[in-house]
Amino acid sequence: MRYLLSAVSLVLAVACFALAIGQRTIWAPPQTITEQLQEAVETPVLVLGGDVLATHDGRQTITASGDGSITAVVGRTSDVLGWIGEGDHSTVVVEDGQLGLDVTTGGEATVPAIAGSDLWVQEVTGDGELELELAAPLDYSVAIVADGTAAAPSDVRVDWPNERSMPLFGPLMTAGFVLAALALLLLLLAVRTHRKHRGPQRRLSPAPSRRERREIQRGARRGLPIAPEPEAIEPGSAPAPDDAPAGDAAPADGTSTADEPETPADDARRTERRATPRRRATLRRIRLVVPIAMGAALLTGCGPQYWPDLAQPSATPSGSPEPTSLEDTLPPAAVTVRQFERILEDTREVVAQADETLDGTLAAERLGGPQLDARLVNYTVRAADGSIAAATGIPDGDIQLLLPQQSEVWPRSVMAVVGWQDETQAQSALVFVQDAPREDYRLVYQFRLESGNQLTGASADVGAPGLPANTPLLELAPEFISSAYGDVLINGSNSSWSPRFPADNDSLQQQVGYDDKQETLAADTSQTVDVTFADAEDEQAPVTLVADADGGAYVATSFVESTTSIPREDGVTVRPGEGAQAALSPVESSTTGLTASYQIQALFYVPPKSDDGTEQPLVLLGYAYALIDVQEVQG
Numbered sequence: 001m002r003y004l005l006s007a008v009s010l011v012l013a014v015a016c017f018a019l020a021i022g023q024r025t026i027w028a029p030p031q032t033i034t035e036q037l038q039e040a041v042e043t044p045v046l047v048l049g050g051d052v053l054a055t056h057d058g059r060q061t062i063t064a065s066g067d068g069s070i071t072a073v074v075g076r077t078s079d080v081l082g083w084i085g086e087g088d089h090s091t092v093v094v095e096d097g098q099l100g101l102d103v104t105t106g107g108e109a110t111v112p113a114i115a116g117s118d119l120w121v122q123e124v125t126g127d128g129e130l131e132l133e134l135a136a137p138l139d140y141s142v143a144i145v146a147d148g149t150a151a152a153p154s155d156v157r158v159d160w161p162n163e164r165s166m167p168l169f170g171p172l173m174t175a176g177f178v179l180a181a182l183a184l185l186l187l188l189l190a191v192r193t194h195r196k197h198r199g200p201q202r203r204l205s206p207a208p209s210r211r212e213r214r215e216i217q218r219g220a221r222r223g224l225p226i227a228p229e230p231e232a233i234e235p236g237s238a239p240a241p242d243d244a245p246a247g248d249a250a251p252a253d254g255t256s257t258a259d260e261p262e263t264p265a266d267d268a269r270r271t272e273r274r275a276t277p278r279r280r281a282t283l284r285r286i287r288l289v290v291p292i293a294m295g296a297a298l299l300t301g302c303g304p305q306y307w308p309d310l311a312q313p314s315a316t317p318s319g320s321p322e323p324t325s326l327e328d329t330l331p332p333a334a335v336t337v338r339q340f341e342r343i344l345e346d347t348r349e350v351v352a353q354a355d356e357t358l359d360g361t362l363a364a365e366r367l368g369g370p371q372l373d374a375r376l377v378n379y380t381v382r383a384a385d386g387s388i389a390a391a392t393g394i395p396d397g398d399i400q401l402l403l404p405q406q407s408e409v410w411p412r413s414v415m416a417v418v419g420w421q422d423e424t425q426a427q428s429a430l431v432f433v434q435d436a437p438r439e440d441y442r443l444v445y446q447f448r449l450e451s452g453n454q455l456t457g458a459s460a461d462v463g464a465p466g467l468p469a470n471t472p473l474l475e476l477a478p479e480f481i482s483s484a485y486g487d488v489l490i491n492g493s494n495s496s497w498s499p500r501f502p503a504d505n506d507s508l509q510q511q512v513g514y515d516d517k518q519e520t521l522a523a524d525t526s527q528t529v530d531v532t533f534a535d536a537e538d539e540q541a542p543v544t545l546v547a548d549a550d551g552g553a554y555v556a557t558s559f560v561e562s563t564t565s566i567p568r569e570d571g572v573t574v575r576p577g578e579g580a581q582a583a584l585s586p587v588e589s590s591t592t593g594l595t596a597s598y599q600i601q602a603l604f605y606v607p608p609k610s611d612d613g614t615e616q617p618l619v620l621l622g623y624a625y626a627l628i629d630v631q632e633v634q635g
Helices: 002-024 077-084 169-197 210-222 264-301 337-357 369-384 478-494 507-512 514-521 580-584
Strands: 032-036 045-049 060-076 089-095 098-104 122-134 140-145 155-161 399-404 412-418 428-434 442-449 529-537 543-546 553-567 594-606 619-632
Touching: 002 169, 032 098, 045 077, 045 155, 060 077, 077 140, 337 369, 337 399, 337 412, 337 428, 369 442, 369 580, 369 594, 369 619, 412 543, 428 619, 442 553, 442 594, 478 507, 478 514, 478 529, 478 553, 478 594, 507 514, 507 594, 507 619, 514 529, 580 619
Parallel strands: 045 089
Antiparallel strands: 032 155, 045 140, 060 122, 060 140, 060 155, 089 098, 399 412, 412 428, 428 442, 442 619, 529 553, 543 553, 553 594, 594 619
């Protein structure tokens, strides 16, 4: 019976294994899930939103085919739509399980080249075909463009990896191993029972009775020969059974052992002889069962796709996911760390090349505002006098702090603290501004940080809110800071703003402040020349980013300070100074006077407005000072 049950278990085990292997081979689902765009695209831009790309789980592989060059870019959905602006575009939507199109007509039938924008976190360009692999979050989108004039490719498909759920593979393999182990166990039990009973046997002669055995024993004691009768044993018959009492046999030397008592040592040896074969048999069974048990145990490590999903499915909310934290409700940071690293590196290369070739047009690709103005003047004076030093370059060290503005609109700004590979040089604070989606970020401010000032801010992934120039939340509105500080530089403690800008740890006041100007007025030349100082607003609007949880902010601003020298008497001339002034002056000397203009860029920490009305000082964190113009006074 055990043999039969073992055979049945083995057959069932083989059937389970065959069905499980069939699930992994013959009946296995495809390795990928593919969705093909079903409509023709007639607009220059095709947009695939994060909701479409998240239709299935896993990384997405987008393949687009068409004529000519094709470009695909990845960016935040707000950035992609901002760059498209009024351009005609088609958005991919899911309709009845298939990819369709939703066309938006904005009025612009063409768009510029999409590649190379600072907005993109990833871009791929191909000729006739391209493949883009990504794992796009829900708030990211992909834009596909041909040349900006022709329609975007219509042959677009999206592939997702198929989890290949095979919920019966695990149970079938487990059942197969269990049944195989059961078959082996039943087989071992059947063999053991068969060996114990030695199976059915037919005796050719009857076994001697008890009386005959006693007579044989007595004859053995007397030394009489014992031989079986010829007719009692047939040729080829089996000898007497092994289960005859051990004491019935006589020793060869004729001595009797039947009546000798057994010692404990004899009993221990007999027990050991019986136990040793049993132990060996047990070890053999264990060695046979262990591999099967290990195979079944290994199945517990199979992935969840090989087992039935017994968990209750959770309801999927419709629409956008609800925010789970305060950060989820905030606008995204203007750039990621990788984006800014690419922007900074490109700015370094462009500015370095422009500085070498004195190419103002090239510099304008990455510089703007006060920085571009100061650079162009430097190129002019260096072209006139080669001994004049070049302007300070872009720091070549690591990024110490990155503080992008939280914004989905334009203009938007980013502030960063960058060091130099030469650690003896002071760190620089850089402020980049992007005026419009289709424009690049441009460096508008660069400050040399004062010694001992350590800037802090929120994580680069979170960013910082921007504040308007007229915000009432700060101790002094950013739009008034430049004029107030300029008045302090001219009038010193006589200025009504001097309590807001303490001279302690302010090296700019020490270099070009009130005391320095008084020394200029007391010079011998001022006996024949009237010297006046004035300041004026710069065209660049201040950039304000919240610096800390208390509500304080970093304010980057600039203004122009001018020094005018006018002769008091006829016949007296005014000559420009040496170096940059001489190279920039339109005349070698003037009888009407000269005005030299200096650009001052300043970075302040402005504390929040106190509740009790107490005035708190503003801290100068860094500055830049450069000559930007020399003009003759018109008489």
